[in-house]
Amino acid sequence: MTEPSQLPSGGVSRATWAVTDYDLAKTLNCGQAFRWRRDERGWQGVVAGRWVRLSSDGGLLRAETALPQAAWQWLEHYLQLGLDWPRVLRTFPDDAPMRAALAACRGLRLLRQDPWECLASFLLSATKQIVQIQTIIERLCQSYGARLPTPAGSVAAFSFPTPEQIASLCESDLRACKMGFRAPHLLGAARAVAEGRLDLEELPALSLEEAREHLKRLKGVGPKIADCVLLFGCGFPQAFPVDVWINRALRELYFRNRKLTPRQLGAFAAEHFGPHAGYAQQYLFHYMRTRGEQKLSG
């Protein structure tokens, strides 16, 4: 990572970073985050309560905000620009499935998302397709988030509703966003966080097992959603969410289609994929989902 160069113009602020092995399109569109939208100039999203447009240009990553920025740590942290990627790569097992996934998903990175948005989003993900999760979250933000400043001519943008904002609603308010049986789960999680019964900021200081148990106290949070929050929002690189795709991937690629329980798969993953198993998981997930598709440019 290099220091960003900054060129203010009007209310807008811009920055540029030199990156290697960083595929913005794959990273923003691989199913770890749900709020990024492609437009003619890049990707629009909301990070740390700010509207931002990201784009890539060869080895350069560009960012544009609606308001002046005194500093960019909030975005560098989200994009994990300080990560020593070659060091992560060296921890992966050298086997045929992993080599294929790495070749197919070159440049895919993990983001460091806000833990609350991550928890709420994955609570809404249960037995939903990614496009439908995106739609539900968009309705939630438009209905109950706060309007954010955007550049002239851009479509409206909204913050992700805080735990307090959601805690003040009732179940039918949430069901109006078409989240179905997930509504009481989201409401319960929002109230637990708003009332201080769950401290998301404390989780990174705990062991993986302790943090997982804290999250699983919430109704609607099992091992899969807990590990998504720990991997994408709390900085546990060894967390390994096992969903239908990973289940399929592991069985097909490592177990010749033998049937295994999620518990057995989790144990295998922890042993086989090493200290950054979660990164390996995201490569296998994206590899399985895009296998057979024509390569998209981004």
Place this chain on the structure above:
DNA sequence: GCCCAGGTGAAGC
């Protein structure tokens, strides 16, 4: 209509 989707919890063996 039927089946599936980045699951979970309750109830049945």
Place this chain on the structure above:
DNA sequence: GCTTCACATGGG
């Protein structure tokens, strides 16, 4: 322990 099923909603 493991298996089965309901739970909302939308798309193929």
